[in-house]
Amino acid sequence: MTHLEEVKEFFSSKSAENIATWLDELFRAIHADPDQDISAALAPMDAWYGRNDSYLDDLSAMCRESLPPLEQGRFNLGIGVLLQRYASRHDIPRELIEDAVDLVGRLPAFEASESLLILLRDRGHAMPFLWYDALSSFATLSPAREIVEPLRKLVELEAFPANFAIYAFQYLCESMPSEWHAHWNSVLPKLKSLAKMAREDDESTSLDKVCQFAADLLAEKATSYLAGTSHNLDLVGDEILKEVVMRLPEPIRDKMLGNPTTIVNEIQIRQEKWNRGIAAKDKHSESRGNILSKVMGVPDGLARRFARKIQEINLRS
Amino acid sequence: MHKDALDWLNTLNSDTTGEGAIYLANLYLSWEEEILPPDVIRGFLADCHNAQQADSSKNAVLIYKDVAKKFCRNGLYSIARLMEANLIKASTTITTDNFIQYISDKVKTSTATLPAPPLRKKPSPTGNGEKEFKAALTSVTSIPDWYKTDGISLGAPYPHQTYCWITHARSLDRALRRCPAGMSKGDVARDALGLVEDVANVHHRVQFKFNLNFDPKRHAVARPHALAGNRRFAACLPAPTEATRYYDLKWGATADLKQLAAGMTDVAGLPERISAPIPFGEIGPSLTIDYLGPVTIPRDTSPHGNRQYAKLLLAGISDADAVNQLASLFKL
Numbered sequence: 001m002t003h004l005e006e007v008k009e010f011f012s013s014k015s016a017e018n019i020a021t022w023l024d025e026l027f028r029a030i031h032a033d034p035d036q037d038i039s040a041a042l043a044p045m046d047a048w049y050g051r052n053d054s055y056l057d058d059l060s061a062m063c064r065e066s067l068p069p070l071e072q073g074r075f076n077l078g079i080g081v082l083l084q085r086y087a088s089r090h091d092i093p094r095e096l097i098e099d100a101v102d103l104v105g106r107l108p109a110f111e112a113s114e115s116l117l118i119l120l121r122d123r124g125h126a127m128p129f130l131w132y133d134a135l136s137s138f139a140t141l142s143p144a145r146e147i148v149e150p151l152r153k154l155v156e157l158e159a160f161p162a163n164f165a166i167y168a169f170q171y172l173c174e175s176m177p178s179e180w181h182a183h184w185n186s187v188l189p190k191l192k193s194l195a196k197m198a199r200e201d202d203e204s205t206s207l208d209k210v211c212q213f214a215a216d217l218l219a220e221k222a223t224s225y226l227a228g229t230s231h232n233l234d235l236v237g238d239e240i241l242k243e244v245v246m247r248l249p250e251p252i253r254d255k256m257l258g259n260p261t262t263i264v265n266e267i268q269i270r271q272e273k274w275n276r277g278i279a280a281k282d283k284h285s286e287s288r289g290n291i292l293s294k295v296m297g298v299p300d301g302l303a304r305r306f307a308r309k310i311q312e313i314n315l316r317s
Numbered sequence: 318m319h320k321d322a323l324d325w326l327n328t329l330n331s332d333t334t335g336e337g338a339i340y341l342a343n344l345y346l347s348w349e350e351e352i353l354p355p356d357v358i359r360g361f362l363a364d365c366h367n368a369q370q371a372d373s374s375k376n377a378v379l380i381y382k383d384v385a386k387k388f389c390r391n392g393l394y395s396i397a398r399l400m401e402a403n404l405i406k407a408s409t410t411i412t413t414d415n416f417i418q419y420i421s422d423k424v425k426t427s428t429a430t431l432p433a434p435p436l437r438k439k440p441s442p443t444g445n446g447e448k449e450f451k452a453a454l455t456s457v458t459s460i461p462d463w464y465k466t467d468g469i470s471l472g473a474p475y476p477h478q479t480y481c482w483i484t485h486a487r488s489l490d491r492a493l494r495r496c497p498a499g500m501s502k503g504d505v506a507r508d509a510l511g512l513v514e515d516v517a518n519v520h521h522r523v524q525f526k527f528n529l530n531f532d533p534k535r536h537a538v539a540r541p542h543a544l545a546g547n548r549r550f551a552a553c554l555p556a557p558t559e560a561t562r563y564y565d566l567k568w569g570a571t572a573d574l575k576q577l578a579a580g581m582t583d584v585a586g587l588p589e590r591i592s593a594p595i596p597f598g599e600i601g602p603s604l605t606i607d608y609l610g611p612v613t614i615p616r617d618t619s620p621h622g623n624r625q626y627a628k629l630l631l632a633g634i635s636d637a638d639a640v641n642q643l644a645s646l647f648k649l
Contacts, residue, residue, distance in 0.1 A: 039383050046379055051513075053411045054418070058519075064516070105438045106414050132425035135435035143443065163427070167434050174443070194430060250529055 003047040007066040010044045011075060019078025020085060027096040030055055055100060060106050076109035083115035084297040087122040097123070098133060105137030110146040113138070117150045117157075124159045131161050135168065148179070152186045162197070165190035323375035323644040325369060329377040335623025337378045340631040348646070354375050356627050362643070407529040408486035409471055410506055410609065413450070413521040414438040419597065420433045421465045424457055433457045439521045440611075452609045454523070458576065467599030471525065482555050484510065484571070486526045488587045493609070501610035509586045511571035514612050521611045528603035560587035574616040577626060584629065612647075629648045 014022065029041030029227055042049050048058040048065075063072055065220060082100050086092045101119070104112045116134050134154065141147050155168045164186040173181035329337040344361075345355045354363075362533035364384045369377065371541055417436055433456040440450035457463055470569060492509040493502050503522045507514055514520055560570035563585070571586035 046383070050382055054415045055412060057412060060414075064519070102417065102438075129422045129425040132420075132435050133417070136437065137437050139441075140438040142441065161426075161428075163430055163432050164435070166431070174441070197430075 002068045003044075003251045007044045007047075007062060010070065010072065011067055011071045014074070014078075016074055016077035018166075019075055020081035023078060023082050023100070024085070024096070028101050029096045029100075031093065056102055058105060059103070063107060071180075072107075074110060076107060077105050077108070077110035079109045080112035080115035083112060083119045087115075087119040090126070097127065097130065100131065100143050101130065101137055105140030110141060110144060113150045115145050117154050120154060120159075121157055124157065128161070131164060135164055135171075140170055141165070143174040145176055145278065148172060148176045148183075150184065151175075155186050155190060160190060162194040165194065187207050217224040318366070319647040320643055321366045321641065322647055325362065325366050325377065325544075326640040326643055328369075329365075329381060330640060332376060332378045334378065334618075335620035335627070336618075337381070338624050338627035338636060339630070339644075340381050341636060341639055342627040345634070345643055347632060348643060359641065359646050362646075363435075378438045378536050385551070390424055395436065399532055402530065402532050404528060404530045405507070406486040406526060407483045408489045408524055408526050408576065409481060409483050410510065410512070410524045414437070416454075416523055419464050419469060421463055424460055424463050427504075427568070428462075433460060446607070447610065450521075454606060454608055464601050464604070466595055466596075466601065467636060469597045470594035471597060471600065471621060472592075472594040481595055482510070482589060483529070483592055483595075484587045484589050489524065492587065493644055501613050503610035503612045504614050506609050507612050508570065508573055508575040508616070510589070511574055513574070513616060515615045515618050517613055517615045518611055522609040523599075524607045526605045526607070527600035529592075529600060531592075538599075558583065563588040572626065578616060579630075582629065584626075 011019070025041050026045075029038040031035070032038065039046065045062045046061060048062045049055060050058070052058050053059060063075055067075060079100060083104075084099060086097050095120070103109060103114065104116055116137065118132050120130060138147050138151050139153075151168055151172055155165055160168075169183055169187040173184070174179045176183070326341060330341045331337070348355065348358050361384060365377075365380050368380045368384055369375070371504045372380075413622045417438065420436065427433065434453045436453050436457055437450060440446035470481070471483075489506060489509065493505055496502050503520075506512075506522055506524065566588065568590055569590035571589045572584045573586035576584040576586075597633070611614065627636070
């Protein structure tokens with residue numbers, strides 16, 4: 001029997017629970033005292049051990065090279081089971097949890113992404129570095145529809161660090177562009193609290209970056225809308241724009257917008273109009289194109305096309 | 318024991334993957350060049366034999382790797398060939414998947430309004446993926462104290478960091494500047510450094526460059542592949558011109574996998590040493606990081622390719638002679 005066959009057989013007889021136990025034993029052996037003999041714990045991956053830059057690379061290579069899709073899926077579920085076990089215990093060494101979180105992105109193990117949420121819900125307070133690690137794994141899985149639900153729920157957790165919300169928004173938009181309105185609504189409370197904190201701290205430069213980042217994302221949405229790949233562009237764009245503009249500290253707002261009061265007022269007026277269900281006029285659409293061009297760095301030509309598109313929609317309505 | 322060693326070395330050499338033949342060649346050369354003294358080789362072979370007796374179902378290559386790991390941990394390299402203290406601009410590479418291991422909690426728990434983005438394990442496959450990854454890498458590594466300093470070293474594999482493969486940064490840079498069309502810098506680095514990666518588009522590589530002050534007392538250094546039990550094609554190459562030059566400078570030589578694949582006989586890649594783990598905190602202040610790109614061209618590690626390489630290493634010595642001479646150490 002070849003190594004590959006042996007490994008395949010080893011995992012084919014294991015449930016997700018068994019795999020979680022095997023992984024836990026492996027992690028513990030790896031992170032134990034270096035003088036300890038770990039050869040027993042390494043079976044069946046010893047054919048791969050030491051071949052790559054890290055044992056997690058070796059573990060990934062073992063899965064990639066030896067497990068058929070069904071076994072791989074069960075292996076990934078096993079990682080999920082392990083994450084949930086780690087979530088419920090407070091005596092697990094940091095290294096073990098980090099490795100389990102790392103594997104989710106590395107394999108990739110989409111089946112375990114829900115369990116990341118559970119881990120962070122229960123351990124995120126005590127281990128704040130895990131938010132970054134989990135986002136790194138989500139980022140690696142992105143774009144993928146499977147991550148949308150758990151990632152949204154993750155951002156909505158109270159302990160989620162607000163300053164990372166914009167990145168979660170990015171991965172959500174990448175994974176399901178058509179739902180960007182819902183994504184925005186998920187991250188908005190975090191961004192609002194961030195803006196509030198930032199104003200208090202007067203971190204104008206960083207805030208400028210946040211605004212620019214959000215504006216870039218919006219510009220991307222507009223671009224995909226114009227390219228016909230997204231059909232869900234509605235006035236939420238204005239909401240984002242408003243959030244962005246309103247959050248700018250005054251000196252930056254002046255610098256970016258030239259005449260901020262007019263534009264902010266205009267956005268507010270239009271927002272109100274749309275909220276009341278009043279259809280926009282042609283002039284209105286033109287002004288939207290100007291704002292896109294001016295604020296979000298969308299090229300003039302694109303902004304004009306955008307304005308025309310809005311105009312067409314308005315005429316139809 | 319002579320007979321046992323003979324039998325075990327023959328089993329190692331006849332391993333169907335051809336890896337055993339490479340290990341045999343390197344072990345023989347380590348003895349011939351007096352990198353390892355006879356008593357160490359005897360001890361090593363005795364341990365291999367005993368491990369094989371304890372688990373006869375395990376193949377000889379796995380036994381070799383297991384025992385080599387234990388020897389490495391027990392200070393193998395302190396008895397290896399030493400060099401003078403000198404300061405060099407050194408280089409090593411890792412896959413992007415592992416880079417996150419080096420990022421400090423200061424970055425991960427940043428309270429900045431817009432912190433550095435969580436680094437993906439590899440660039441997104443979308444259009445701007447590599448550009449975005451580079452920007453994120455720059456963003457992370459431009460933060461003062463972005464790297465961990467406790468319990469982390471340059472050297473693979475972690476967490477059991479037993480050794481670190483290093484080359485002259487300028488040698489790798491020179492190779493990268495000659496990156497041919499159709500290859501990524503990740504491919505070039507992989508080939509020149511002899512890093513076996515037999516799958517395409519799975520790994521991306523980053524390069525660490527740093528000042529390293531070699532101190533023979535702290536950085537005991539061996540010629541590559543004395544006993545280290547991985548698949549890396551690094552070794553002393555007896556005949557080729559570049560390898561000889563490296564040897565004179567007390568360096569080993571990697572095997573350039575591109576030249577090897579093309580059937581060349583002079584396959585010397587870059588100068589290389591193995592060092593004991595290098596604490597990250599020590600090199601951090603001089604550290605620069607470059608994203609090299611994906612490895613897009615797999616390099617075959619077929620049994621035939623492995624055997625050809627072992628033959629190149631032995632440079633005219635037959636594998637049977639290598640087995641006999643190593644086993645004869647037990648007659649001394």
